Amino acid sequence: ERGHIHMRSPLTRLVYQVYQYAKYVIICLPILWSQTASQVTDLPTENEVLTPNPWNYLHCLSLYRLMIAATDPYMGSMEASTTENPVWGLPLQLAWMQTSGRLADPTGASTCGLQTGDTACISTQSWFGCLNYFTSAMPFLSAAQQAFMGAGVQVFMQVPEGVEDYCTTYDDCVARFPDVMSKWDTFFQGLKAAAESAAPDSEKKDSLLGLYWAAQTASTHASSVCNSRQSHYSSKEVSFAKSWMNLAEYVSAAHFQSNIENSAMFINPLPGRILQESDNPGSIADMSKEENQTLRIMSWMSMINNLLGGTLVSMWKSTMCSVTTREKGREMMGQLLLNPGFATSTFLSIITEMRSSC
Incomplete structure (x- = not known):
């Protein structure tokens, strides 16, 4: 049947193509996505205040789903598709953290996040869980403040008893992390402005992605307060975590256009378990060649940047000075991470060449 698809009517071919696309999207959706809140009223409420628990995987995933749904109407410049929203990268990233065991309690003091305990639990002792708080709870609080969740909606983030180093409301987060909240506010405000702008879609798309990544970067930089939690992991896992942050x-x-397809391509080859001291990244027997390739390249990029005193990242940023060079940069990052035949020396030479155009 499939072999004769070209002989069918145009309508039949269209239906088949839509089916194939839908099947691909279903495969890419984060684990347990169908069990998340599809509307704001599905979240827990107390005294007319939303009280989601960002230390529960399904609640946290729900925050992402609601943000995607609320911002999709403003994403026209990203192409007419419900899978182009750049926020998609965050729930896919969270799903990888969950399935790889990185949201579980790394201290062994509880069964939080373990198969033998509460699998939906996100440990406050997890470095990855702490990082995720900055990229889930905080943008959601900003989105609610900017009325993306409805007029006058108030939100209070639940926090485990005895934990005091996380902000729980918009005002609280603004007081503790003003730069993070300011940049998320700017992103959400930018979405509304872009929807009313007469600028070409290509310009609006690049501008919105710039605002999105400025907010995302502010969140990851502020998450340095989580670094004390890295002491719970092996030196190999800590090195991976640092190189992963460097890649960001x-x-x-x-x-980077972090839609479903692009995000899945970069997240799928990430290591499917926490690294141990005995692991030699790049040649780990129980990991796929794609996982080993990703670990090898990420380690190389981090090592070179450290040897150059941080100038590799600075050089890269200076080359990303226009829509054209950023497009080339995205293509090159894909080649570097996903194409084993792409030489690292080529990466360095292209960066040097691209700088001349800025």
């Missing part, structure tokens, strides 16, 4: 500087500067 490159994708941010290139205004």
